Amino acid sequence: MQQKISGRIEIEKTFAEKISGEVKNLTDFHQLISSSLDKDISYTLQAILAGSVFLGCSDLHLEAQEEQAKLRTRLDGCLHDVIVFDSKKQSLLVSRIKLLSGLKLNVEDKPQDGRFSISMPDEEIEIRASTLPTEYGETAVLRILNPKNLINLEDLGLREDLYETFTSEIKKPNGMIIVTGPTGSGKTTTLYAFLKKIKDPEIKIITIEDPIEYHLKDISQTQTAAEKGYDFASGLKSIVRQDPDVILVGEIRDAETAEIALQASLTGHLVFSTLHTNDAAGTVSRLASMGIKACNIGPAINLIIAQRLVRKICKNCAEPRPASIEEISKIENFLSAVPAEILKRYPKAEDLVVYEPKGCEKCNNTGYKGRVGIYEAIKRDSDLENFIASEPTISELSKKAIEKGMIPMKADGFLKVLEGTTTIEEIEKAAG
Numbered sequence: 001m002q003q004k005i006s007g008r009i010e011i012e013k014t015f016a017e018k019i020s021g022e023v024k025n026l027t028d029f030h031q032l033i034s035s036s037l038d039k040d041i042s043y044t045l046q047a048i049l050a051g052s053v054f055l056g057c058s059d060l061h062l063e064a065q066e067e068q069a070k071l072r073t074r075l076d077g078c079l080h081d082v083i084v085f086d087s088k089k090q091s092l093l094v095s096r097i098k099l100l101s102g103l104k105l106n107v108e109d110k111p112q113d114g115r116f117s118i119s120m121p122d123e124e125i126e127i128r129a130s131t132l133p134t135e136y137g138e139t140a141v142l143r144i145l146n147p148k149n150l151i152n153l154e155d156l157g158l159r160e161d162l163y164e165t166f167t168s169e170i171k172k173p174n175g176m177i178i179v180t181g182p183t184g185s186g187k188t189t190t191l192y193a194f195l196k197k198i199k200d201p202e203i204k205i206i207t208i209e210d211p212i213e214y215h216l217k218d219i220s221q222t223q224t225a226a227e228k229g230y231d232f233a234s235g236l237k238s239i240v241r242q243d244p245d246v247i248l249v250g251e252i253r254d255a256e257t258a259e260i261a262l263q264a265s266l267t268g269h270l271v272f273s274t275l276h277t278n279d280a281a282g283t284v285s286r287l288a289s290m291g292i293k294a295c296n297i298g299p300a301i302n303l304i305i306a307q308r309l310v311r312k313i314c315k316n317c318a319e320p321r322p323a324s325i326e327e328i329s330k331i332e333n334f335l336s337a338v339p340a341e342i343l344k345r346y347p348k349a350e351d352l353v354v355y356e357p358k359g360c361e362k363c364n365n366t367g368y369k370g371r372v373g374i375y376e377a378i379k380r381d382s383d384l385e386n387f388i389a390s391e392p393t394i395s396e397l398s399k400k401a402i403e404k405g406m407i408p409m410k411a412d413g414f415l416k417v418l419e420g421t422t423t424i425e426e427i428e429k430a431a432g
Contacts (some may be wrong), residue, residue, distance in 0.1 A: 026073075030082055041234045048093075053120065060293050075366075113128075150189070150196070159415065169379070180275045185308050187307065208222050208249055262301075305375060314363035317371075318365060353420065410427060
């Protein structure tokens, strides 16, 4: 291992190969960290970071407790305890993280945010760090932004008809596409998949993000800087003057950003953005609550997508069984909203085989491995545009969208149950 410098951790090839060969599950990860705790703090942090990368973790939580400290990690959206260790080591780890992230070491009573990178063989991984003062000391959460998580549109787990809709809409020369959902629902992954699909030397793509999560080749990416007065609204104004064909706005948070983005979509730009709503229909109400007139929303938005992530069944240990009468009835009830021409591509509900997640070493004894998206999408047409102008409620717009062919998110999830990808429990947990 090489000497680390502020802002970057260099991990040598031999060390990376050693960790990748040792860490296959959470038990291995626990053993790796346990054996590194008696080493110097830089070595311990390298082991934690390298192990988490090879395990496929999305987040690391270093939590201060009354007498000891705890490390937890998020895998496939779920937190897992990894190890309990000495509080002094916790304090040293947090200090090392703060130094790497450019945070103030002497500030322990205020939250701080920063970032650093891990230089691995053949790849660079960004780490977003956040510290928080708690009753028993500072805790740190590290978000691991691995470029390997950037996937193509074909790999999102879309239904055939939805894939065709997305593909046609992202190739239009203007209009807005909004992806909605809570934090951690995969919105950024979807938007980056759109950018990867349409990227072409003949078009100019500019993004404004907070922060830049992944660096994309041949795309101009900018990052907000609130302390300099460069926010989404001011940044978007500047971007429009850069003659872009496609603009990605990381998130619409206020009326000014929404107004500029909508106007840009009406003046020859294709605009991608995200919004925090529970479903696709809630997007219009959310924009209206910001002060945007309904008559200005309909003409600008081409497509509204809502999504969640659900865990996939581990094929190594899942045990199949015939579905119960109650399970079949539940699925048939939700699939009544699915058009017959789509439903015929899937196994019949009465023939459903469900998979019981049992757990094995490959899936860390959870019964699940990996995640896939479930979606619903409202595609604008002239009828829907006029309907939106009438200021409908969320339930009214949802009902209208279903009449126009939208398959609700939960129904899309149950289609994935029919094909054996996930479980009813996962769909109900994610989609309510």
